[in-house]
Amino acid sequence: ADTLKTHPGPYSAALTPTPRDDVQNYNNFYEFGMDKGDPAARSGGYHPFPWTLEISGLVQKPQQIDVADLLRSADLEERLYRMRCVEAWSMVIPWNGLALHKLLERVEPLPQARYVAFESIVRPSEMPGQRDDFSGITWPYREGLRLDEALHPLTFLAVGAYGESLPNANGAPLRLVVPWKYGFKGIKAIRRIRLVAEPPPTTWNQLAPQEYGFYANVNPEVDHPRWSQAQERVIGSHSLFGEKRQPTLMFNGYSEQVSSLYQGMDLREDY
Amino acid sequence: MTKHWRFVLYPLGLLPALWLLKQGIDGQLGADPVNVFERELGLWAFRFLVLCLCVAPLYAKTGLNFLRYRRLLGLLAFFYASFHLVAYMGLDAGFNLSILLKDMTHRPFTILGMTAFTALLPLALTSNRWAMRWLKRGWKRLHLLVFPAALCAMVHFYLSFKTLNDMSAFYGALMLCCIVVRVPKWMKGIRKTIPYGRAI
Numbered sequence: 001a002d003t004l005k006t007h008p009g010p011y012s013a014a015l016t017p018t019p020r021d022d023v024q025n026y027n028n029f030y031e032f033g034m035d036k037g038d039p040a041a042r043s044g045g046y047h048p049f050p051w052t053l054e055i056s057g058l059v060q061k062p063q064q065i066d067v068a069d070l071l072r073s074a075d076l077e078e079r080l081y082r083m084r085c086v087e088a089w090s091m092v093i094p095w096n097g098l099a100l101h102k103l104l105e106r107v108e109p110l111p112q113a114r115y116v117a118f119e120s121i122v123r124p125s126e127m128p129g130q131r132d133d134f135s136g137i138t139w140p141y142r143e144g145l146r147l148d149e150a151l152h153p154l155t156f157l158a159v160g161a162y163g164e165s166l167p168n169a170n171g172a173p174l175r176l177v178v179p180w181k182y183g184f185k186g187i188k189a190i191r192r193i194r195l196v197a198e199p200p201p202t203t204w205n206q207l208a209p210q211e212y213g214f215y216a217n218v219n220p221e222v223d224h225p226r227w228s229q230a231q232e233r234v235i236g237s238h239s240l241f242g243e244k245r246q247p248t249l250m251f252n253g254y255s256e257q258v259s260s261l262y263q264g265m266d267l268r269e270d271y
Numbered sequence: 272m273t274k275h276w277r278f279v280l281y282p283l284g285l286l287p288a289l290w291l292l293k294q295g296i297d298g299q300l301g302a303d304p305v306n307v308f309e310r311e312l313g314l315w316a317f318r319f320l321v322l323c324l325c326v327a328p329l330y331a332k333t334g335l336n337f338l339r340y341r342r343l344l345g346l347l348a349f350f351y352a353s354f355h356l357v358a359y360m361g362l363d364a365g366f367n368l369s370i371l372l373k374d375m376t377h378r379p380f381t382i383l384g385m386t387a388f389t390a391l392l393p394l395a396l397t398s399n400r401w402a403m404r405w406l407k408r409g410w411k412r413l414h415l416l417v418f419p420a421a422l423c424a425m426v427h428f429y430l431s432f433k434t435l436n437d438m439s440a441f442y443g444a445l446m447l448c449c450i451v452v453r454v455p456k457w458m459k460g461i462r463k464t465i466p467y468g469r470a471i
């Protein structure tokens with residue numbers, strides 16, 4: 001991984017980062033397999049660069065962005081964000097990258113644009129999980145946000161973590177980070193971003209709509225059908241009897257910044 | 272094997288639990304040790320339950336006789352199910368009563384797991400000669416509870432994964448086989464109990 005030049009960005013809470021080893025070796029990235037060790041173990045043959053990110057759809061100025069240029073960009077920020085997985089574990093990760101709204105402003109969304117649709121890469125030759133898989137996922141992995149969510153200053157496009165370019169396992173070369181939503185919203189290895197008028201289909205929502213909503217906001221009061229979301233296991237202690245457990249915070253601790261986005265909505269209905 | 276096989280096989284069967292415990296204490300269960308510990312214990316419970324249910328059809332179809340180990344396998348399944356339950360309640364839920372109560376009343380996933388355990392409990396308690404003598408023919412009938420337990424455990428196990436995968440497919444299929452091979456015999460049994468010539 002290459003060292004990145006970054007400067008501290010806003011919204012970094014006073015938190016202790018999770019050990020880097022855990023972040024890089026324990027995650028979900030089904031393109032490489034279903035086990036949480038698979039992304040690190042089976043992504044050696046994946047060579048993301050050169051990489052062009054396409055931003056198109058309902059925009060004034062569609063763009064093809066060379067991601068290598070983004071990595072060299074002068075305004076890369078570091079943001080220390082909480083990350084809460086829908087499986088009830090959590091981490092704290094120092095991401096490097098830039099706010100998504102900066103890229104979206106460059107393409108000038110049209111007034112009809114109301115949602116943002118994201119698509120991952122399909123590259124079965126380098127991604128074993130896209131070859132031998134019967135999870136039921138149809139590739140590419142898809143995610144989506146409402147446009148106002150996508151333009152929110154917390155919403156981040158990470159090209160690195162811990163001051164270095166993103167490891168393959170964490171979604172190289174670039175991934176979405178939406179810290180107030182469950183981790184599966186953070187689509188990895190993004191190939192295409194399109195601005196659209198209707199809510200786009202999203203992978204986990206298609207697979208199990210009663211378990212994974214379009215919004216997927218972290219919410220301790222709305223449980224997953226199979227487990228409670230009231231508390232979370234804190235990754236990093238590596239100790240069976242010392243593993244920390246903490247109450248999950250509304251919007252993963254970012255209520256102050258984002259609750260206004262959902263005013264008047266029933267978050268049990270729109271989970 | 273000598274007549275003292277019990278003293279070897281019980282500790283041997285409990286070895287995986289001890290090994291998991293040791294790894295957990297040494298910090299070798301990875302980034303999310305509680306989750307691994309809990310799941311592995313559940314998986315061992317399921318493995319022993321499958322093995323236990325293999326014994327009778329294996330004898331019937333191939334003549335291989337492991338009948339003397341059936342109680343051992345059943346009890347090991349029960350022991351691991353208990354460890355699994357304690358790990359879930361204590362280590363995972365942190366004995367948080369409101370979480371546990373909601374899990375037990377609202378979530379089919381947890382309810383199925385608890386039902387399987389509850390069905391295994393009387394079987395474990397009556398897995399001795401004294402209880403066999405006391406219950407007489409009822410003992411056999413009581414121990415049919417192993418089948419609903421196995422079915423609940425199977426669905427619970429399947430639901431513990433976010434998607435279908437090789438592990439849930441393999442063990443699920445194995446358990447299903449153990450149950451399905453018995454169906455013809457059960458059908459025969461039912462036919463026998465229906466008096467001939469009477470409409471039902």
